[in-house]
Amino acid sequence: MKAGTLDRLLADRRAKRSVALVTRLEDGFAALLHPGDRAAEGVPREVVVEALRALAKGQSLPFEQDEGTYFIRSFIPDPRMVIVGAVHIAQSLAEMARLAGFHVVVVDPRQAFARSDRFVGIEISTDWPGQALEELELDRRTAVVTLTHDPKLDDPALDAALASPAFYIGSLGSKKTHRARLERLASRGFAEADRERIRGPVGLSIGSVTPAEIAVSILAEVIGALRSGSS
């Protein structure tokens, strides 16, 4: 691969654009393709079609063609995790999720919590959760986790999350807290199918005690939802 091709590929990734790298294995010829592209110079039409189909699914695979074998390497933007509540558990969860390949955003209007020295290298929003989540344009590759326990912060976040195709919505709190939360959602007009999208108590049941252990259980549940497509 030429360094110029790699630079353009990395620029796409940094701008969170989906891109497929198509390499002809016989001679190393490489080209980039983006969703919506009709053609790429030097790439046969049927390889372009196959690359765009693979890119839409985020798949990487070889493609045999008369002229030789092409390898299609799809790069799609990292999944996102939006954490509402810059609390102690959030500090562990943000760091672990980042290591697991998520783009993490922490949302908390309480500026004493949402400080960059508590979340080094993590994107922070101090807007109110309803507004913050609307601006983040939650998509089907976004997970939302609320950790504040405070209805005036968690509830607007859940409203925004339920109005989106987010693949995972989880809310920290005991069974009792969760029941009360579901009752409030029902009184705001959310149907049962909506309310059932919220995982509560949040996380896999592994007997977690410390903030870091709870973060492990939440991250494991989020990854399970991402990889199984159970959303």
Next chain:
Amino acid sequence: MDKQTTPEAGDVLEQAADWHKEGEGVAIATVTKTWGSSPRPPGSQLVINAKGEFRGSVSGGCIEGAVVSEAAGVIETGESRILHFGVTNEMAWEVGLACGGEVEIYLEKLS
């Protein structure tokens, strides 16, 4: 949802670009095909520099050493190679996949 995706691969390529900008010779190894229970899916990448430093992976640690050795030749000559590892490979006595899987790797120089 997306079993084939390896999010960390992008960061591995950032490392390759950084080494190249520092004037270091760089090779990129990409898993192109797997058979059986190979640990890393197609698209997984390992980047290697002329000093033998590497980032990423193309297996569970079983064949990285062999790929790093091959990379030295690829960086020197600029000729890309297709490598095949598996239980039937003649290198299996020394280097192979304990899981019994097979993997094909495209190894090229960043030029």
